[in-house]
Amino acid sequence: MNVLERFNRLPLDEAIALLSPCVAIPDWASALVQARPYADRAALLARAGELMQHWGDAELQQAMSAHPRIGERPTGSQAHAALSRQEQASVDRHDAELAEALRTANTQYEARFGRVFLIRAKGRSGAEILQALRLRLHNNEAQERQASLAQLREITLLRLEGVIGA
Numbered sequence: 425m426n427v428l429e430r431f432n433r434l435p436l437d438e439a440i441a442l443l444s445p446c447v448a449i450p451d452w453a454s455a456l457v458q459a460r461p462y463a464d465r466a467a468l469l470a471r472a473g474e475l476m477q478h479w480g481d482a483e484l485q486q487a488m489s490a491h492p493r494i495g496e497r498p499t500g501s502q503a504h505a506a507l508s509r510q511e512q513a514s515v516d517r518h519d520a521e522l523a524e525a526l527r528t529a530n531t532q533y534e535a536r537f538g539r540v541f542l543i544r545a546k547g548r549s550g551a552e553i554l555q556a557l558r559l560r561l562h563n564n565e566a567q568e569r570q571a572s573l574a575q576l577r578e579i580t581l582l583r584l585e586g587v588i589g590a
């Protein structure tokens with residue numbers, strides 16, 4: 425039995441628990457589980473994407489509780505933290521200059537937008553993340569909300585692929 429078939433058959437609470445590290449938005453996980461069984465991975469990923477389309481400020485706030493600042497070592501044993509550590513592995517923590525620049529830019533971002541800067545870190549170097557952060561500092565609130573939501577969707581889908589098998 426493959427991972428998807430197992431997911432289709434899991435008891436409700438176990439299926440939801442399996443998806444919960446993808447994003448800290450419980451409604452999304454339960455809606456995705458309720459729509460089982462999925463004929464294939466593509467159908468699951470498509471439904472997952474549909475269920476993210478309506479995400480707005482409330483979902484962004486809810487999700488940000490589980491996303492540590494970029495460049496800071498994600499603490500905690502929670503599954504979220506382990507995933508964050510893995511995703512942020514490309515940010516060279518020993519580059520003191522980069523770490524300082526990220527700290528400064530993160531502080532500026534939080535002062536301007538009132539929440540932690542969110543970016544899909546996987547596949548990006550620390551320098552690319554810093555560049556994106558500095559660029560997005562020039563967004564207005566509406567633009568930056570959309571940019572953050574787009575990154576949250578990317579992170580969530582990447583994590584879902586990790587859970588269900590890419």
Ligand SMILES: NC(=O)NC1=NC(=O)NC1=O
Nearest residue numbers: 494508511542543544545
């Ligand atoms: N503040 C963040 O952007 N956090 C994160 N980005 C990722 O890709 N994983 C995180 O935890």
